[in-house]
Amino acid sequence: MLITTSEALVEFCESLRGVPYIAVDTEFMREKSYYAKLCLVQVAHGEHVAAIDPLAPDIDLAPLGRLLNDPSIVKVLHSAVQDLEIFLLKTGSVPAPVFDTQIAAAVCGLGDQPGYAKLVASMLNVEIDKSSQMTDWSLRPLSDRQLHYALGDVTHLCKVYDKLVARLEAEGRLDWVSEEMLSLTNPERYGVTPSEAWRRIKLRRPKRKTLAVLQALAQWREEEAMHHDVPRGWVARDDALVEIAQNLPRSADELARVRSMKVHIAKGEQGAAMLEIVRDTLETPEDSWPEVPRGHSSASPDPATIALLQTLLQLRCQENDVAKALVVKRHELDRIATEREPDVPCLAGWRRRVFGADALELMAGRLSLTVRKGVVVELRSEE
Secondary structure, eight states, X not given: OEEOSHHHHHHHHHXXXXXXXXXXXXXXXXXXXXXXXXXXXXXXXXXXXXXXXXXXXXXXXXXXXXHHTOTTSXXXXXXXXXXXXXXXXXXXXXXXXXXXXXXXXXXXXXXXXXXXXXXHHHHXXXXXXXXXXXXXXXXXXXXXXXXXXXXXXXXXXXXXXXXXXXXXXXXXXXXXXXXXXXXXXXXXXXXXXXXXXXXXXXXXXXOHHHHHHHHHHHHHHHHHHHHHTOOHHHHOOHHHHHHHHHHOOOSHHHHTTSTTOOHHHHTSHHHHHXXXXXXXXXXXXXXXXXXXXXXXXXXXXXXXXXXXXXXHHHHHHHHHTOOHHHHOOHHHHHHHHHSSSOOOGXXXXXXXXIIIHHHHHHHTTSEEEEEETTEEEEEEOOO
């Protein structure tokens, strides 16, 4: 069913009142804009299945917003972050409670970040036709093939959810997933603060001066992209901002030497704005410059130590049948190897029980690894 009127949307949302959960998916376009353009919302529970057209003339999405924010209904999504960000933008709040099947599948040991099609194939033995995945969802009318693909996503999702919940209950891991879901529904996760935009940009061994210029450039780029509703990369690429922050050009000719900077940009208004940012930032007091993030510590971790931690991680994830990438990120291992007890996610909650506590024991010398009969085993100190 394709819903294109407010009246039909009200009726559909009323039909879902009192259900324990709904499967939710979206189709959106973001290639040419800063903000995602919502093109379709799919919702399903049992026999109630519909695709809601947010681009239909005069449609009021308020009933959908109330459904998504009903605290008695679990919203089931796969790889939920972008969908939740869009709903926050459209409705003013993040749907809650939620259940992300990608995270739940990783907790069940079904891959680090299992894709939806692969998960459906492995759990339901159903092959999804992905030929409509990359179509332009903003064009109207939508084809029957597009709608069949879109609605299939949420009908399969209901079955995947039921199977994952049963498996998590059997393995006593529902609380693991609940910890993850709380962070997904935090609105602060989706807010954009232009002055913090520089933290997304990768930079090896930065100096404070470099970070100060990068922070100012990234803030300017973020505000420009938001104002004109264009992708960040259309204003300036990450590598261009990094090169400018590292080399500090003082003229349009020097700016034009930046590899990904087009000459007409360097010598135009945007180039002038970037040069002014460089000059102004260098005139600010040094004590106002950003500190080097702890993750960029000048102390390089010992590669052999990292290898030991990775071996322990592999051992623990095999024992617990859980995806490694969900338990710990590489930068967390670096901090464990160079700091006494860093403030990182793998040292809290269920991750600490699975891996973090033993990682600290390994670093303290109270746990060691050896090989017996071709298998890695652990030895614990009695001290």
